[in-house]
Amino acid sequence: MPGLPPYASFTQKIWYYAFRVICGIVFFFLIAPIIVIVPLSFNAEDFFTFTPEMLALEPDGYSLKHYNDFFTNPDWQQAMWNSIRIAPMATLLSVSFGTLAAIGLSQPHVPFRRALMAILISPMIVPLIISAAGMYFFYSRVGLQGSYWGVVLAHAALGIPFVIITVTATLVGFDRSLTRAAANLGANPVTTFAKVQMPLILPGVISGGLFAFITSFDEVVVVLFVGSAGQKTLPWQMFTGLREQISPTILAVATILVTISAILLATIEILRRRSERLRGMSPG
Amino acid sequence: MGASPTADNFVVFEKVQKSYDGETLVVKDLNLSIGKGEFLTMLGPSGSGKTTCLMMLAGFETATHGEILLDGKPINNIPPHKRGIGMVFQNYALFPHMTVAENLAFPLEVRKIGKAEREEKVRRALDMVQMGEFGGRRPAQLSGGQQQRIALARALVFEPELVLMDEPLGALDKQLREHMQFEITNLAHELGITTVYVTHDQTEALTMSDRVAVFDDGRIQQLAAPDVLYEEPENSFVAQFIGENNTLLGKVESIRDGNCTVSLDSGETIDAKAVNVSAVGDRTLVSIRPERVEFNKSRLMEGAHTLKAEVLECIYMGDVFRTRLRVAGKEDFVVKTRNAPDQARLEAGKVIELGWLPDDCRALDA
Numbered sequence: 051m052p053g054l055p056p057y058a059s060f061t062q063k064i065w066y067y068a069f070r071v072i073c074g075i076v077f078f079f080l081i082a083p084i085i086v087i088v089p090l091s092f093n094a095e096d097f098f099t100f101t102p103e104m105l106a107l108e109p110d111g112y113s114l115k116h117y118n119d120f121f122t123n124p125d126w127q128q129a130m131w132n133s134i135r136i137a138p139m140a141t142l143l144s145v146s147f148g149t150l151a152a153i154g155l156s157q158p159h160v161p162f163r164r165a166l167m168a169i170l171i172s173p174m175i176v177p178l179i180i181s182a183a184g185m186y187f188f189y190s191r192v193g194l195q196g197s198y199w200g201v202v203l204a205h206a207a208l209g210i211p212f213v214i215i216t217v218t219a220t221l222v223g224f225d226r227s228l229t230r231a232a233a234n235l236g237a238n239p240v241t242t243f244a245k246v247q248m249p250l251i252l253p254g255v256i257s258g259g260l261f262a263f264i265t266s267f268d269e270v271v272v273v274l275f276v277g278s279a280g281q282k283t284l285p286w287q288m289f290t291g292l293r294e295q296i297s298p299t300i301l302a303v304a305t306i307l308v309t310i311s312a313i314l315l316a317t318i319e320i321l322r323r324r325s326e327r328l329r330g331m332s333p334g
Numbered sequence: 335m336g337a338s339p340t341a342d343n344f345v346v347f348e349k350v351q352k353s354y355d356g357e358t359l360v361v362k363d364l365n366l367s368i369g370k371g372e373f374l375t376m377l378g379p380s381g382s383g384k385t386t387c388l389m390m391l392a393g394f395e396t397a398t399h400g401e402i403l404l405d406g407k408p409i410n411n412i413p414p415h416k417r418g419i420g421m422v423f424q425n426y427a428l429f430p431h432m433t434v435a436e437n438l439a440f441p442l443e444v445r446k447i448g449k450a451e452r453e454e455k456v457r458r459a460l461d462m463v464q465m466g467e468f469g470g471r472r473p474a475q476l477s478g479g480q481q482q483r484i485a486l487a488r489a490l491v492f493e494p495e496l497v498l499m500d501e502p503l504g505a506l507d508k509q510l511r512e513h514m515q516f517e518i519t520n521l522a523h524e525l526g527i528t529t530v531y532v533t534h535d536q537t538e539a540l541t542m543s544d545r546v547a548v549f550d551d552g553r554i555q556q557l558a559a560p561d562v563l564y565e566e567p568e569n570s571f572v573a574q575f576i577g578e579n580n581t582l583l584g585k586v587e588s589i590r591d592g593n594c595t596v597s598l599d600s601g602e603t604i605d606a607k608a609v610n611v612s613a614v615g616d617r618t619l620v621s622i623r624p625e626r627v628e629f630n631k632s633r634l635m636e637g638a639h640t641l642k643a644e645v646l647e648c649i650y651m652g653d654v655f656r657t658r659l660r661v662a663g664k665e666d667f668v669v670k671t672r673n674a675p676d677q678a679r680l681e682a683g684k685v686i687e688l689g690w691l692p693d694d695c696r697a698l699d700a
Contacts, residue, residue: 231427233414235441
């Protein structure tokens, strides 16, 4: 951010500082509620508030008991394993179908590509509760309601838009003469895809996959409709936990989820920089 | 179907037409035979259909009508990856995620050539373009000229018999371009490969090729060796596209022994060679090269017609003088004279008489 130029007028100076204050407030409202959870999750008491001991930074005020509860309580463990079984499978489906759809829709000769794109992206735009209700009725008819595959398919549908958007974005910068060159050099379409196109759009595929994973991992509305007790995921357990037992274990779980999300997002950023370097867009 | 393959028709276009939208033809009735080992250039302005022809040969576009034969076999139904034709792309199309050596090994890998042989061939190809030490680099770490060499090496590494080049030197600076022109022609002749080269740069076409096909409006306007193309253009498009030419419009007065007299629109009469005119009274565009104009009356034929010309400006260009004159009402008549002791300097404002040998002045279609 450049400094204030010497010729700035009075209003410009006011705006210059006001802009910084506004940015600070925005960040505060976005991040503070998340940050505050982290120390609270180490609370030695079963309260959602800071105890005097915690504020005085006394070691007695902190404990890992809520984490302990999370890793030993069968309800939480069941929920965690359900999430771990559902999210990767949903991600796999999202990535496979989303990548194929993005590649197909980036071909200029595909008819109705705009309309198709809009339909595929709609789960991201349509209010979740509406998608969830729709899926509930549809899955009940075809016998998927309350099943593992029902939840996986529903989450895959929610994740596909992310994959389509990120992969389409990488394909915009993709030089079509590279696939022609590969064909000209003797590679059949499958080899061309595997050796030339896929490695170059991989960053988009992976970041789309991470978004899809997080979507599934954090999702509560659809799973409440489509799932049954057997598919109770972490967010679902947190939701019921909040309503029924108000245990700070939720804060421990939230901290873990925030950490996972942060790590995944950092991974995305590292991958993006790596791909830019590979394409020679920024000096290595 | 074409005749059996001989040295003269390694690549054959037979009545090939191409239309992208089903209405307008981008390529209209193309017939062309390319000999084995020949360096043929497709030259033309953008939109003339030359690149489309190259793409049809590579297999990235399909011919709407007609047949393309490679070594006697029709290739319309063969996908690009089974044609075994090398190609240098306009933007080089090097794979950015692979090193130079991996780029070169790619065509060998997909042909399932063993590792040892592969490495040997990659090494030889890199040496051939004097890039031996660059195998471990990525394309983004190379300059434009170096990338160009790698693209060339990659197109040649699997030893194709036919190599296509789509304006490969367009992005290089002038000096490098001239150097690469020389290297590419040398390599092509040394290896005995057939080359089809597409460019819109006429100097490139003239200096590199065995034969040049001048494209315009989806047709070959003339197919000839560079010197023939320059000296004996068959129509007014070729005359104006290749090199510099002075053109004058007029009407054919008389035709005799292959020569004709033309009365210009401004009233003067000149001598010309009847190239593309058939009858007295035809409209014609006569064209004369700037370096073939003669001021010295003693060197002209007896009874030759001459034109009055007023010198407008004389530009010193080092080895030549470029003089702009007003001739027959036109102010863009250009004459080039060598910077030699025996040549008279022309000064602005001077009125002189000029003429030419009828052989040097060609009466073409108007």
